[in-house]
Amino acid sequence: xxxxxxxxxxxxxxxxxxxxxxxxxxxxxxxxxxxxxxxxxxxxxxxxxxxxxxxxxxxxxxxxxxxxxxxxxxxxxxxxxxxxxxxxxxxxxxxxxxxxxxxxxxxxxxxxxxxxxxxxxxxxxxxxxxxxxxxxxxxxxxxxxxxxxxxxxxxxxxxxxxxxxxxxxxxxxxxxxxxxxxxxxxxxxxxxxxxxxxxxxxxxxxxxxxxxxxxxxxxxxxxxxxxxxxxxxxxxxxxxxxxxxxxxxxxxxxxxxxxxxxxxxxxxxxxxxxxxxxxxxxxxxxxxxxxxxxxxxxxxxxxxxxxxxxxxxxxxxxxxxxxxxxxxxxxxxxxxxxxxxxxxxxxxxxxxxxxxxxxxxxxxxxxxxxxxxxxxxxxxxxxxxxxxxxxxxxxxxxxxxxxxxxxxxxxxxxxxxxxxxxxxxxxxxxxxxxxxxxxxxxxxxxxxxxxxxxxxxxxxxxxxxxxxxxxxxxxxxxx
Amino acid sequence: xxxxxxxxxxxxxxxxxxxxxxxxxxxxxxxxxxxxxxxxxxxxxxxxxxxxxxxxxxxxxxxxxxxxxxxxxxxxxxxxxxxxxxxxxxxxx
Numbered sequence: 010x011x012x013x014x015x016x017x018x019x020x021x022x023x024x025x026x027x028x029x030x031x032x033x034x035x036x037x038x039x040x041x042x043x044x045x046x047x048x049x050x051x052x053x054x055x056x057x058x059x060x061x062x063x064x065x066x067x068x069x070x071x072x073x074x075x076x077x078x079x080x081x082x083x084x085x086x087x088x089x090x091x092x093x094x095x096x097x098x099x100x101x102x103x104x105x106x107x108x109x110x111x112x113x114x115x116x117x118x119x120x121x122x123x124x125x126x127x128x129x130x131x132x133x134x135x136x137x138x139x140x141x142x143x144x145x146x147x148x149x150x151x152x153x154x155x156x157x158x159x160x161x162x163x164x165x166x167x168x169x170x171x172x173x174x175x176x177x178x179x180x181x182x183x184x185x186x187x188x189x190x191x192x193x194x195x196x197x198x199x200x201x202x203x204x205x206x207x208x209x210x211x212x213x214x215x216x217x218x219x220x221x222x223x224x225x226x227x228x229x230x231x232x233x234x235x236x237x238x239x240x241x242x243x244x245x246x247x248x249x250x251x252x253x254x255x256x257x258x259x260x261x262x263x264x265x266x267x268x269x270x271x272x273x274x275x276x277x278x279x280x281x282x283x284x285x286x287x288x289x290x291x292x293x294x295x296x297x298x299x300x301x302x303x304x305x306x307x308x309x310x311x312x313x314x315x316x317x318x319x320x321x322x323x324x325x326x327x328x329x330x331x332x333x334x335x336x337x338x339x340x341x342x343x344x345x346x347x348x349x350x351x352x353x354x355x356x357x358x359x360x361x362x363x364x365x366x367x368x369x370x371x372x373x374x375x376x377x378x379x380x381x382x383x384x385x386x387x388x389x390x391x392x393x394x395x396x397x398x399x400x401x402x403x404x405x406x407x408x409x410x411x412x413x414x415x416x417x418x419x420x421x422x423x424x425x426x427x428x429x430x431x432x433x434x435x436x437x438x439x440x441x442x443x444x445x446x447x448x449x450x451x452x453x454x455x456x457x458x459x460x461x462x463x464x465x466x467x468x469x470x471x472x473x474x475x476x477x478x479x480x481x482x483x484x485x486x487x488x
Numbered sequence: 489x490x491x492x493x494x495x496x497x498x499x500x501x502x503x504x505x506x507x508x509x510x511x512x513x514x515x516x517x518x519x520x521x522x523x524x525x526x527x528x529x530x531x532x533x534x535x536x537x538x539x540x541x542x543x544x545x546x547x548x549x550x551x552x553x554x555x556x557x558x559x560x561x562x563x564x565x566x567x568x569x570x571x572x573x574x575x576x577x578x579x580x581x
Contacts (some may be wrong), residue, residue, distance in 0.1 A: 312528055319525050335567065346577055403572075
């Protein structure tokens with residue numbers, strides 16, 4: 010049969026594959042031909058693997074033998090360039106890892122390989138996942154398939170664009186402050202950040218270790234759930250990972266976060282985004298009870314972004330110390346050992362990475378440590394406590410995913426603070442460690458183009474089940 | 489307010505060679521970001537109470553080591569410079 014990639018989900022593709030309507034090889038060929046046609050302009054992929062058809066052939070054998078066939082057998086996936094796949098190049102879109110090949114499989118890749126998933130290639134991203142537009146890649150920006158003059162979001166922008174252009178059925182990304190959910194919203198996809206600890210980060214290049222999670226970008230909530238179930242679980246190689254008990258479902262009470270920003274920040278929120286939240290709340294009202302949660306009653310939430318931009322750079326400055334031109338990647342030679350360090354790190358890290366390392370070095374330095382890093386940890390615990398109070402009133406908290414639809418390429422590159430504000434709704438979940446999902450919620454009209462918007466749901470730790478349940482109901486009514 | 493000397497000092501600590509023509513922009517940007525994040529100081533709240541989370545004492549037993557040399561070649565292959573089974577760096581002392 011002729012494959013209509015735009016209509017496929019993992020669930021339907023799996024049915025077709027097991028029924029024999031088409032083979033994994035034909036499916037992979039379909040995606041490869043789209044990539045060949047669209048990737049030169051979109052720049053979603055940094056590399057398309059040369060053994061895709063061999064991988065698909067292996068999946069076809071499994072399906073033919075009816076042996077070890079899972080929901081992801083033969084499903085073509087894109088993988089963010091900071092997740093290791095043994096033997097392949099991996100570089101976090103940074104010059105400092107030029108030439109680096111992964112010596113082992115990350116845990117998530119091991120688990121997907123066990124299911125027989127097909128990896129199409131590695132996707133573009135902001136260097137070391139630092140950014141909200143994919144413009145901080147050392148290999149050029151990715152373009153938004155909905156409007157190529159605009160960014161796809163970031164840092165998992167390549168993964169989002171790959172799925173949105175029908176160049177992959179789903180993709181893996183990483184989310185430290187919104188890097189899965191924000192690009193998913195900009196590209197009209199589902200983006201899911203699991204509870205901190207739900208998915209192993211072994212083999213993910215660390216950015217902010219108390220914040221990072223791996224998760225899927227997909228076309229449907231059901232697909233996100235399938236990938237999450239495949240990659241979750243405790244892993245001895247990631248000491249922060251753990252299993253969460255299955256919880257019994259509760260009636261849905263949905264808190265809608267209102268009056269959510271300081272006035273100074275409110276100016277950067279698009280009116281269409283406000284209106285969209287109202288419409289989304291109405292949809293939710295069809296199947297659940299909505300409760301107004303006022304920011305003014307929960308003041309610590311308003312400090313999430315400031316807290317994030319202290320804790321994250323502090324962890325960045327420490328995590329990126331390992332890139333020194335000695336152990337892996339590229340080396341810029343100097344006259345002596347010290348110059349090797351300075352040149353390698355100074356020349357091969359991009360501007361945003363250097364900026365965050367400097368910032369992190371500052372907030373951790375003696376004399377400022379208490380005023381910044383320690384204080385941020387105090388605020389973090391207040392934010393976590395605020396969530397505990399909110400969960401006594403509601404099961405889910407709903408906000409927009411982003412303050413605006415996708416912005417123009419180049420619009421925010423000269424103003425880091427403006428770029429950081431793109432994460433204002435998403436960072437809260439990382440600071441609190443709670444799971445969060447972004448689901449397509451309609452479009453904003455800008456310059457005659459329809460740009461996707463996303464709505465975000467957050468739930469208590471380990472309660473992904475609530476997000477999937479409400480997400481599926483929302484998706485059904487809104488689409 | 490950060491001074492140009494502060495930027496030099498931070499770059500030194502972070503082992504970053506920052507091009508001279510970028511320093512002033514970097515100083516202003518980092519200053520603006522610090523201005524914004526200083527907001528956290530407005531929120532009252534004392535010490536963080538150290539609460540042991542569910543994840544703790546996760547050290548594994550030191551048993552079943554892998555065979556010596558099992559990963560040596562793969563790992564060393566990624567080093568920019570090597571000599572035999574060592575990562576090669578410039579003279580330290």
